Amino acid sequence: MTQTPKNIAIIGSGLVGSLLAIYLRKKGHSVTVFDRRPDIRTIKFSGRSINLAMSNRGWRSLRKVGLEERIKEIAIPLDKRAMHVNDKPVYFQKYGKEGEAIWSISRGILNKKMIDLAEEAGAEFRFNEKVWDVNLPEAKIYTGETEKSEWKEYQYDIIFGCDGAFSRVRHKMQRRSRFDYSQDFIDVGYKELTIPANEDGTHKLDKNSFHIWPRGKFMLIAMPNIDGSFTCTLFLPFEGEVSFESIKTEEAARMFFAAYFPNVRKDIENLSQDFFKNPTSAMVTMKCYPWTYWDKVALVGDSAHAIVPFYGQGMNAGFEDIYVLNELMEAHGDDWSTIFEKYQEERKPNADAIAELSYRNFVEMSSKTADPKFLLQKKIEKWFSAKHPDKWIPVYSRVTFSERPYAEALAIGDEQESIMKEVLKMPNIESEWETKEVENKILGLLGDS
Amino acid sequence: MTQTPKNIAIIGSGLVGSLLAIYLRKKGHSVTVFDRRPDIRTIKFSGRSINLAMSNRGWRSLRKVGLEERIKEIAIPLDKRAMHVNDKPVYFQKYGKEGEAIWSISRGILNKKMIDLAEEAGAEFRFNEKVWDVNLPEAKIYTGETEKSEWKEYQYDIIFGCDGAFSRVRHKMQRRSRFDYSQDFIDVGYKELTIPANEDGTHKLDKNSFHIWPRGKFMLIAMPNIDGSFTCTLFLPFEGEVSFESIKTEEAARMFFAAYFPNVRKDIENLSQDFFKNPTSAMVTMKCYPWTYWDKVALVGDSAHAIVPFYGQGMNAGFEDIYVLNELMEAHGDDWSTIFEKYQEERKPNADAIAELSYRNFVEMSSKTADPKFLLQKKIEKWFSAKHPDKWIPVYSRVTFSERPYAEALAIGDEQESIMKEVLKMPNIESEWETKEVENKILGLLGDS
Incomplete structure (x- = not known):
């Protein structure tokens, strides 16, 4: 479905903001990207990024x-x-x-490239312009040197908050009643x-x-x-x-x-x-809901769901938000209320799932890698999965090498965990795990589930 | 232990703010209470309070x-x-x-009375003065007509944020890294x-x-x-x-x-x-941590731990914060860093416990009061408790009629729940619960725990 061109502001020129700009330009929208920081192409990096x-x-x-x-x-x-x-x-x-x-990929190199590509696609970038306030129902943004200086007002049709874990756009949504929010540092x-x-x-x-x-x-x-x-x-x-x-x-x-x-x-x-x-x-896990305001404002990427980096999925999850948004734009055309409603309904459980999986990976790495029981479990899983690659796809592969929902990967992972819990109770499992008996036990438990 | 008089600001003239003002005046401190709203003694109530x-x-x-x-x-x-x-x-x-x-007690009537009493005790109240910003390490506050107007700066020795679930003081602390925070609406x-x-x-x-x-x-x-x-x-x-x-x-x-x-x-x-x-x-459950900043700033009451009202403990928990703070002031004198550190360490698990208990009471009231199994459980508990009042104090009494920590009430309540789960598995329990057998079963399970 085609869309009537809109005048759209994106707050944040990071990876998600610049990719979203490219998608929206392809749909024929006018796109202005605001960033409080200088153009990343003109500065040295922060020395604080993970590849x-x-x-x-x-x-x-x-x-x-x-x-x-x-x-x-x-x-x-x-x-x-x-x-x-x-x-x-x-x-x-x-x-x-x-x-x-x-x-x-180096974050800095990718971000520079994405901004180049977004400019090629016709997006306008306004660097060093700090957004301090957002009028949600009227889709207005206010920028200025400081929180207390004179502000400039801009009117848009739609605003996307791609301004990261400490999003100013979300900050404004957070002041509304009935907005659920949490930030948990490790x-x-x-x-x-x-x-x-x-x-x-x-x-x-x-x-x-x-x-x-x-x-x-x-x-x-x-x-x-x-x-x-x-x-x-x-x-x-x-x-x-x-x-x-x-x-x-x-x-x-x-x-x-x-x-x-x-x-x-x-x-x-x-x-x-x-x-x-x-x-x-x-490092913080940040969750919130809702992610959208009428047909006016939507949060995308870290501003909606920041996760700890132990699954390497932060950027992937943000990019997938955009992929899903695009599918909904194609399905619902100018009905932005429906696009935004379905976007948050579809993405929220998946964002929660990858947050949980990422946090568990942190716990696993900090405390379980030395646990012989855990290592035995991993060995048995690997052995079984090699024998029955169709019956046992590890959660890591489901998250990393598939495009099925994160929530599905989490649910299946939990099933696999409970199966392995039973298997580890088998007598002499430490020494006798490469056996037909173990294989049949797992097959039986998989059949039940 | 006596304390050197300090110049203290309290943000918020609600129940907790005014009681804290009275405590601090008794210790000889100078106390100024700021409130963004007009003097509650001069206005009609909001029509939004629960007794x-x-x-x-x-x-x-x-x-x-x-x-x-x-x-x-x-x-x-x-x-x-x-x-x-x-x-x-x-x-x-x-x-x-x-x-x-x-x-x-009517909230309005109590609040008026408490402000009268705090004034009698020598606290100064500054109504209609809105605090917009706080400098945490320097214990400065900034007030003004609007967020963007000229601000007035005040310097204090210590600042207490008693400004409720949507606290401006906490809002400032929340912008720091490693500040855990959640708000969940029902x-x-x-x-x-x-x-x-x-x-x-x-x-x-x-x-x-x-x-x-x-x-x-x-x-x-x-x-x-x-x-x-x-x-x-x-x-x-x-x-x-x-x-x-x-x-x-x-x-x-x-x-x-x-x-x-x-x-x-x-x-x-x-x-x-x-x-x-x-x-x-x-209605919101709000949790955060830490509650204090050095020896300069502390959150007390709803600003540190807002809970849903289904246990009737919101004000009681806030008043208990003050009681504990006072004990720590008596033990540690001018060592405000220690007072604040021990205050948050002692109160945080108890605040989390009453938040959990209050939320459970909401779930219980909404979904369990019609459940025959639940009603049977309550009947058996009541019967057993009447027989053995020393062995089975209901959680409600532990929360409401005792001064033991909330966290203890929650933990014992969980033990009681797991005991009752076993009891409800007994054959024919629906008809035969007033029996020696049930009594002995509970006594036995209590012995184990």
């Missing part, structure tokens, strides 16, 4: 507007995890089946660190792997960039024995890296300097 | 500063529920043991209605009862005032077949009252008019 892992949902959203190939040029496929456990050689875990991979923070390229520009570690140094309560990860460097992220408790608070000097940082990450020894100087140069960031 | 039910925790907090007797003058003791079920005579349920009662709203006194000034219904007309998805309650009237509260879903949305005319309101509340027939005209005169209000 992105684009997976199927993200690619599908880009493919729909013909951008998949252009973005793959700046991405590196990772088909496996590389596990760095002390006193053991690095070992690799394939993510999925042959040909399945997640793609590492006790772990993160810091961006860099492993530079070799002198010849090649990568210092296998470039087609997602590198993980799991250390119980903390963890280092590294994802490759196209310039040969790795963007690393150190996840560490804010407070406690080994924590951001406890590491006070470069000397202490060097000792920390040497003790826990001996195989990155050569880069310790660099890592230790980054440790004090880059900020420590917090 | 208060003062119980043990509230009385203890008043007694500590010598106010119990003065407030009892404006309160009416209710020692029982009066249940109005259609086609049945009204029946009564005692709340507790002989002498145990909750006390009905789908039921409420409306204040009035049953006036008889012409001779007496009450139309038994004045020492809390009157309830349970109707499944909705409910009417009535609590007496000292002038002979009753303040009624109608709890009703916002949307749906029988809902605030579905009752659009005075005619429809009259039919609604006639159909569902025939025994208040004489007052239908009045109730139906009130229905359209008074606003419909929403």
Whole structure:
């Protein structure tokens, strides 16, 4: 269905804001994108980002507007995890089946590219223009230097809030009665660190792997960039024995890296300097509802559902919001009330599901990776799944390599958990799990469900 | 321990703000209370309040500063529920043991009285002065006509946010990183209605009862005032077949009252008019953490923990916050960092517990009062509790007639629930529950726990 061209404002020029601008331009709408920050193409990065892992949902959203190939040029496929456990050689875990991979992309490089593409598509960008207030029923926005300065008023037909976890647009919706909202921080923070390229520009570690140094309560990860460097992220408790608070000097940082990450020894100087140069960031799960106001305002991406990064799905979920919005625009044309109503109804349970899955992955990584029972369970699941790939698709694959709803992945994952709970009760399961008996037990339990 | 006099601001002149002012004046501090609204003593009420039910925790907090007797003058003791079920005579349920009662007080009358008492104690009140911003580390507040007008700056030593569920002080704390926050609205709203006194000034219904007309998805309650009237509260879903949305005319309101509340027939005209005169209000559970900022700012009462009103504990919990704060001031003198740290650590689990209990009471009233299994459980509990009053104190009594922590009441209530779950599994329990066997079963399960 075609749509009557509207005058649309997007608040936020991040990944979601710029992709939405491209979609809306394709539909013939006028699009102005406001951002309180300067043009990211003109500045150095913040030193606070985690590399992105684009997976199927993200690619599908880009493919729909013909951008998949252009973005793959700046991405590196990772088909496996590389596990760095002390006193053991690095070992690799394939993510999925042959040909399945997640793609590492630098947030800064992708964001610049997306803004370029949105401009090519005819969107107007207004950087350094801060939105302080929104009149929801009249779709007006107010911008100005500070909250107390003179404001400029703009009138639009529709406003999209793509302004992230601390969204100003949502902030305004939050003041209405009957708006549900929650923000929950975890006790772990993160810091961006860099492993530079070799002198010849090649990568210092296998470039087609997602590198993980799991250390119980903390963890280092590294994802490759196209310039040969790795963007690393150190996840560490804010407070406690080994924590951001406890590491006070470069000397202490060097000792920390040497003790826990001996195989990155050569880069310790660099890592230790980054440790004090880059900020420590917090991670939050943010949920809210409703996401829309009449046919006037809608929240998309992190402004509607911010999640912790442990499933690598934040951007993918935001891009999928846009894909779904677009399908609804095609189905309902100018009936924006219906588009927005169906959008929030369809997306809310899926956003809640990926929030839950991401939080569970955090708990799993912090506390379960050393639990022999947990590791046994994972081994049995892998073994069974290899025998019956049609009957047991792991949740990770359902989230990462499929386009089925997140809520479905969560529900099936819960079923699989309860099946495995029964299996782990079987006598001598620790030693005798590669058996016909275990296989039949699982098949039987799958039949029941 | 004595304290060095401080210059203290309290934001909010409600019940908690004015009681806290009295406590702080007793300790010798200078106290200024700011309120964005006009002096409640000079205006008509909002028509949106539910009568208060003062119980043990509230009385203890008043007694500590010598106010119990003065407030009892404006309160009416209710020692029982009066249940109005259609086609049945009204029946009564005692709340507790002989002498145990909750006390009905009009919010407006109590608030006026508390402000009088705080002024007597030497607190200064600044009404119609709106606080728009707070500088947390420097304990400064900014007031003005509007958010964008010229602001006046005040410097204090300590600031208390007693400004309710939509607290401006908390709003400022919420913008900090790692501040956990949630607001959850229920789908039921409420409306204040009035049953006036008889012409001779007496009450139309038994004045020492809390009157309830349970109707499944909705409910009417009535609590007496000292002038002979009753303040009624109608709890009703916002949307749906029988809902605030579905009752659009005075005619429809009259039919609604006639159909569902025939025994208040004489007052239908009045109730139906009130229905359209008074606003419909929403109910929210609000949780947050932390509650304090260094030794500078603390949230007290609803600003820290707003709950749904179905346990009648909102004000009692707020008054108990003050009681605990006072104990900590006596223990730690001028060490306000410790006072605030211990205050939030001690109160947070108790605030969460009463939030949970209040929400459960809402669910119980909306969906369980018609469930025969639930009613059977209540009968068995009552029977056993009468036999063994020392072994089975109902949660309601623990919350209402005790001063033990709310968290303890919740935990013991959960134990009691799991015991009753076992008991209800006993064969023929529907018919044979007044037996030695059931008694021994419960005693046995109590022994285990």
